[in-house]
Amino acid sequence: MLFVLLYLVCLAVVLLVRPVWDMIEQLSYRIDDVLNATGLAMADGEYDPAGLWVILGVPLIVAAVLFFLIRRFR
Numbered sequence: 001m002l003f004v005l006l007y008l009v010c011l012a013v014v015l016l017v018r019p020v021w022d023m024i025e026q027l028s029y030r031i032d033d034v035l036n037a038t039g040l041a042m043a044d045g046e047y048d049p050a051g052l053w054v055i056l057g058v059p060l061i062v063a064a065v066l067f068f069l070i071r072r073f074r
Contacts, residue, residue: 003067013059028055
């Protein structure tokens with residue numbers, strides 16, 4: 001339950017705090033550039049293969065790290 005709460009808080013921060021959203025968006029563009037360069041996926045102006053993974057994945061990773069740290073120090 002703690003993990004789900006942490007994930008929802010992290011997701012809310014990503015979606016509601018504009019500077020964090022801009023940073024996540026830039027990360028998504030960087031990953032798109034890597035995907036285009038390697039040929040794994042093609043990202044054009046409208047289609048963003050990394051966008052959803054970055055928007056949902058970064059809060060998941062942060063929530064997992066926070067959850068681990070809370071359990072470790074508790």
